[in-house]
Amino acid sequence: MSIDSSDLFGPIEPPPAVRTVSVLVPMPAPRPYSYSVPEGMAVEPGSVVQVPLGPRQVIGAVWEGGDEGVDPKKLRPITKVFDCPPLSKEMRDFVDWVAGYTLSPPGLVARMALRVPNAFDPEPMVEGLRFVGGEPERMTPARARVLDAAGDELSWTRIGLAHAAGVSTSVVDGLIAQGIFETIFLPPPPIVAKPDPDFAPSRLAGPQKEAADEILEEVRNGQFAVSLIDGVTGSGKTEVYFEAIAETLKRGKQVLILLPEIALTASFLERFQDRFGAKPAEWHSDLAPKTREKVWRQAVTGEVRVVAGARSALFLPFEDLGLIIVDEEHDPAYKQEDRVYYNARDMAVVRARIGDFPLVLVSATPSVESQVNGQSGRYTTIHLPTRFGDAALPDLHLVDMRRHAPERGGFLSPVLLRAIGKTVEKQQQALLFLNRRGYAPLTLCRVCGHRFQCPQCSSWLVEHRFKRQLQCHQCGYHQHTPEACPECGTFDHLVACGPGVERIAEEVERHFPEARTIVLSSDIMGGVKRLRLELDAIAKGEADIVIGTQLVAKGHNFPLMTLVGIIDADLGLANGDPRAAERTFQLLSQVTGRAGRTGLKSHGLLQTYQPQHPVMQAIVSGDAGAFYEREIAERERAILPPFGRLASIIVSAETRQDAEGHARGMRNAAPQVTGISVLGPAEAPLALVRGRHRFRLLVHGRRNSDMQAYLRTMLAQSPKERGSIHVQLDIDPQSFL
DNA sequence: AGCACGCCGACT
């Protein structure tokens, strides 16, 4: 006979139901993990929580759609819920969408939104003083000064008040002890003042006014819409989108301005301040941790109304975002190429669509993708073909190097030399652009023909004469420049082939020994700080001839710059990058746009061996239409037709054999995919074969869902390759909407 | 992503 336990202990209580929620943890798990919720803890989807994960505590977010069948014994309780607004439904949808699209684990995407160690608890209140009233028992001159300084202001900090009165804090402490002031707690001060949409209303007129009005219509409508401002450098694009920002602020919504990191300069922030009376909050990688926390927190709470940031700012969980501006829309810096691979420009479009608010793309040289989306009517294109105010575009000419050959051993044509001479004579500045660091891109032995190659990655070693080094620009390898050929041992017979900026400087100094010449490239000694100083010095007119690589292309205004000479306009067209022509067009447009921004008559001379090339024609004529048509056709041809319409895949690897092997595997694994083609490292963009990834997939397709399904299959079949597969979908302009 | 465990080379 058995004893029913209920006889002994009373009726059996059903065990208390354990409440379980899914939590996205910041690691590459394929889906959220399950955690139990302790008695009395309130969580909802989006709540920011701390949970145990293995041996440590991590930050995560409560999510929907986790794992059902997890062993209840494994469940561990949530450690704490932060007093922080939960991630909104929109934000969660955005994270999931980005994870799905980029084939990244959602936890890693969420991590980008939560990468602020101490911002999840409210900022501590700040101790302050309030004037209560009355007079101290003994009035002293110091005390009188404090009372005088306090004036009508309601609240002070202890130190601030002492400072304002010019006394030590002990005087203030004495007044507190007497009850004249009382200690109160104040909310922490905002990181930036509120921008005022009416601070300095626009003086736009003509095409700029029309453009602004067109965008304002979208902003007032408040729904998802993408506008593309396609305007030449100096056409007032910024002023136009400032109007969209003003309108959004009036509607009570927050604004995000995305900029390539390099364009987040003091001068941009000042322009914003001139229009809105306050600076926007900044967001970029080298923000001080405390500032970073404040900006995050105040974006979530809605304290901050406008953030100007680099691509990672896209993952800030704004309280009520109502407009995104993507300035320099074409800039490759919007691509992140580690961990989660994404293009912030495209993901911004997605965020705007999910949040149902307008977005403005801005560029002087739109990307081919945006151009196509404009043509197809998906985006509204707004053209600003002329410069704003008294600035005029430089007068551009091609110098056909076959007819105007430089002297032996030189790289500057007589035409360009003459133009430099005239410019310097007028006390104006010339910019010579060559996108090549160092002295010479190739060194060889005149006796045996030995070429100096990188022992690690086989690209040519670049001579840096100033540092007396041979450097590899791919992997960073460097060695002291030898005096003898390592192959045949002959001394003094090494010759430099081709130009770098250092070599151009040498040639310039030979022709213009009196001129003040300066070389600007990323290997400038002294880092960013020194660079800033040099740029300021140039702007002040402390140099006559500037020789620079692409870092002179952006940002700074040089009021005296009236001549731009492109040493080798064809450079960059020759490599195997499918975007070579597009990149060249963008770069050369930007560089020539450096001149003439402040009204002085200016010129540009482009030295080229291919004067008929569409890029050259587009730049000198200022009419990019034909160039874009060609690029679009080219890309369509390269990507779609040979493989049919369903999908096509380009595999790239470090060697062609590897790529062929991977491609064969894929053809076997997925015969339904119609096109798999192979790019060896020579043809593939450099960025694709560099780095620690063994191979990458470049995926192009019309139907994103097909591509993703296919790739998931691939990933499932070879889980070991998981970490080394890179999917880049942004090449196809159609795929992400 | 972190962090532990675990198995082979150059050193106090």
Add this chain to the structure above:
DNA sequence: GTCGGCGTGCTC
């Protein structure tokens, strides 16, 4: 004899 390199595996 150890210290330490990074390959593999695991985290609700």
